[in-house]
Amino acid sequence: MxxxxxxxxxxxxxxxxxxxxxxxxxxxxxxxxxxxxxxxxxxxxxxxxxxxxxxxxxxxxxxxxxxxxxxxxxxSPDRMGRSVTSMDRMAWLVWVHFAETISQHTAALTQQHVALREDSMRSPIVMKLEAARVAKCYDALEARLSTPVENRDYLLTSGFSAADISCGQAVYMSRFFVTLDNHPAVAEWYERITERQSFKDALPIGDGIYEKDFYEPWPLD
Structure with missing residues (x-):
């Protein structure tokens, strides 16, 4: 088990x-x-x-x-994964692990907006920097998904995989702080992958960490 x-x-x-x-x-x-x-x-x-x-x-x-x-x-070496003989193996590894690049910035934003209880502990500068870094991650996804390759509905040309799950979950978290308004290809991809029942079944039942759908950045003084 x-x-x-x-x-x-x-x-x-x-x-x-x-x-x-x-x-x-x-x-x-x-x-x-x-x-x-x-x-x-x-x-x-x-x-x-x-x-x-x-x-x-x-x-x-x-x-x-x-x-x-x-x-x-x-x-699932050839459906969710990509075996070492697959042409997409290198890209699969890159995007599976790129999820952590997104997540580290989202974790910093979660700390600033949610975990720190006192306003005096929070830093608008850190919020602004980390949100900008998330947007840079969106830029990388946008470039990948906008590449004029046939059937590029997912991060890999060969189709849906755990790379989409890894980055998709990271984007699910980051959207609490940075919208996809300026990244249309990412928005379309995100909508596509989150229509899957497997994603819906992974959503929280009841309360989660976040009390708001979106956390506005704090203005700099």
Whole structure:
């Protein structure tokens, strides 16, 4: 049995979305986004106290990129993954891991807008810089998706894959802070991939981390 340790509206949503696409049985243990992730029992699964953590065949994994590579190689090397002989293997690896570039900036914005409780702790400068960095990530996705290649409906020419899941989940998070208004190809791609039932089944039921649909940047004094 596969067990995913998951917090709604975090990077572990990426793994849940992928598991929903795979023909495997799994169960989900849901945690609040709080100090329960610092419990010694959980730290034995993920030593930095982060999600996701994955238990599979008596072994434990953490880090979304590693989990994505392992699950695809084992269960779906040529549908969700791309095998080493695939022409799209290099691009698959790039975009699977580019999701973390997006997510690191979104995490900083989440800290500024959500995690820091006192206004005096927050920095409009950091908010502005990190939002600009997210927009730069959108630029990279826009360039990839706008390339005049036949059937470029997804990040890979060969079709939908875990690369779309990884980056798509990262964009799901970043849209709380930076809209896709200036990136039409990304917006179309995002709408396309989030129509999948596997994405819908990964959405939070009830409360998540975010209380607003969009967090406006703070003005600089």
């Amino acid at each position: 596969i067990t995913l340790h998951h917090c709604p509206q975090t990077r572990s949503m990426r793994t849940l979305w992928l598991l929903n696409e795979l023909d495997v049985e799994f169960q989900v243990r849901v945690y609040a986004f709080d100090r329960s992730l610092r419990d010694p029992a959980y730290l034995s699964l993920s030593p930095a106290g982060r999600v996701p953590a994955l238990e599979i065949d008596g072994e434990r994994m953490f880090e979304t990129g590693a989990i994505t590579e392992y699950l695809c190689e084992r269960f």
